[in-house]
Amino acid sequence: MSRIADIASSALAGHDDAADLSVEAVHAFLSQLTATAVVTQRESISLFDALGRVLAEDVVSPVSVPPHDNSAMDGYAFDGAVLPDNAPIDASVTLRVAGTALAGAAWRGTLGPGDAVRIMTGAMMPAGLDTVIPQEFCKVDGDRVCFPARVLRRGDNRRFAGEDLMKGQPALRKGERLSPAALGMVASLGLPGVPVLRRLRVACFSTGDEILSLGEAPREGAVYDSNRYTVFGLLARLGCEVVDLGLVRDDPAALAATLQRAAREADAIITSGGVSAGAADHTRDVMQKLGDMAFWRVAMRPGRPLAVGLIPREASSQPAVLFGLPGNPVAVMVTFLAFVRPALLRMMGCHEAAAAPSPLLRARTTGPIRKKPGRTEYQRGFVKTVPGALPEICVAANQGSGVLSSMLEANGLVVLRHDQGSVGPGEEVDVMMFDGNI
Known part of the structure; x- marks a missing residue:
């Protein structure tokens, strides 16, 4: 055989x-x-050449991402223990600003009880501080910063070391097709290239x-x-x-x-x-x-x-x-x-x-679609968004297999299943979107 x-x-x-x-x-x-x-067969290539290529092996992270606890906001970092429990609606917190922490370097100052540090997005959290109040909630008077007590909870706006990826974990799996996001992930690990299949x-x-x-x-x-x-x-x-x-x-x-x-x-x-x-x-x-x-x-x-x-x-x-x-x-x-x-x-x-094929989009038809059961049909159509509702799709008037211009005018294919019959106006259908496929 x-x-x-x-x-x-x-x-x-x-x-x-x-x-x-x-x-x-x-x-x-x-x-x-x-x-x-x-x-x-495999080869090692630079990230600039890797878009769309397929990984030949797992990419294991040599570092934690991020490598340290850091601030998710521009604002003021402080010890969240100072936040009062069950604070009244008009309660506020006032702290002394002991310095400024910038991204790219550790803050080396000394902190006392009730101190805060002005901090930039991505800057390392100073030791002993676990909460960041965004600057838009703050009133600053000299070396004092005041903010409403009820606008946040302890631990807010703090990114933890390894929150995205821990050292030693696979960042990407063998067989992954490298997307723009995947290139960024590999770059965040400090790796200039990747092993891919030819x-x-x-x-x-x-x-x-x-x-x-x-x-x-x-x-x-x-x-x-x-x-x-x-x-x-x-x-x-x-x-x-x-x-x-x-x-x-x-x-x-x-x-x-x-x-x-x-x-x-x-x-x-x-x-x-x-x-x-x-x-x-x-x-x-x-x-x-x-x-x-x-x-x-x-x-x-x-x-x-x-x-x-x-x-x-x-x-x-x-x-x-x-x-x-x-x-x-x-x-x-x-x-x-x-x-x-x-x-x-x-x-x-x-x-x-x-x-696997891309997930299908659900959309409502703007008019009737004729279809005979017993075969799968792929009808060209144009999908448009509708605020607060499912997208709508209007199928091309001429569905002839030689009408190539209809593929230019369409942005997806209505997928009508084997056993499915004709579809009425306003009914839901599956759509294979063209974006990323053709």
């Missing part, structure tokens, strides 16, 4: 071969397929005699190649190293040579077009001859035809993973977001939480 068939026997168990695959079944299959296709290499090309390369003169019945540039953008946004193999005509020998080159040079391959059962679609036949392939009809709209397989690689026991996407521009983007993106994140070495 082939590897594809072996995975299918468990991931697609109980599926009716005559029926279209559900979106959930495809996810289960791809999760198993990519589990052993994770990059393992970038996933993904080859892509478009197929079809009806496709024109940019710069070619227009001709009747032909369209310019948009899919390759869309896929390039999606891969670059994901942080992959893109191997662009251009446009390949409907010639079996050329297709075979390009697929073999792609397998040599990349970990994954993405093609667009040629995976349906059309008479001129040689891509499907060539894929079957070169690799271990599955060709599916997925119960989704847009993007029904989908091919997934493995192409052997020279001098490697790990074959390249191939994703054959539909030819229509919107279908390419939707199938990438639905299936390819999470699969590539797993191959990049992300742990399951980091590879």
Whole structure:
């Protein structure tokens, strides 16, 4: 039994071969397929180069963050024991100001009973002091500071050493995809670089005699190649190293040579077009001859035809993973977001939480949405905020899979589930937002 068939026997168990695959079944299959296709080579890089990269090992903190107790406010630090219990509403506290503590150095003065220290945000708390009164509550008269007793409690506005992270604790876990916040966290530990997995290499090309390369003169019945540039953008946004193999005509020998080159040079391959059962679609036949392939009809709209397989690689026991996407521009983007993106994140070495699809937003529809049960639909729409209520989404009037302009006008996809029917105005729906994904 082939590897594809072996995975299918468990991931697609109980599926009716005559029926279209559900979106959930495809996810289960791809999760198993990519589990052993994770990059393992690693390198150490500077933080300026690390955005979007995947950690190769845990980052363990060599220091506590913050390294000392410090003030969360500009104000006056004092011993909170002086605050009276059950103070009347007009009670106040008056303290003597013994000095000023600035950020970046310890205050070395001497404190007596009832003394306070003027303190700046981030400055170390002087020994014996545990509370900070913000300066906006204070009245200062010479070396005296007075404030209402009931505006705070003992311990307020004090940050503890190690409150963010204790020395010896993992700050970030292996498989984490480094975000701007993660870069700041690593920098706060004093580390100039991080160990990461190498970038996933993904080859892509478009197929079809009806496709024109940019710069070619227009001709009747032909369209310019948009899919390759869309896929390039999606891969670059994901942080992959893109191997662009251009446009390949409907010639079996050329297709075979390009697929073999792609397998040599990349970990994954993405093609667009040629995976349906059309008479001129040689891509499907060539894929079957070169690799271990599955060709599916997925119960989704847009993007029904989908091919997934493995192409052997020279001098490697790990074959390249191939994703054959539909030819229509919107279908390419939707199938990438639905299936390819999470699969590539797993191959990049992300742990399951980091590879999981982004959480869906709940929004109310501004009008009716037509939908047939029995397939998952991804309808383009524009979400806008509504003060004090759920966001609203208006779906695009033209949901054709060739209308690429609708992806520009939309900022998310309404995800209508397999068993779901039509939706009425004002009903709640799930939305996959584009921000950060495309």
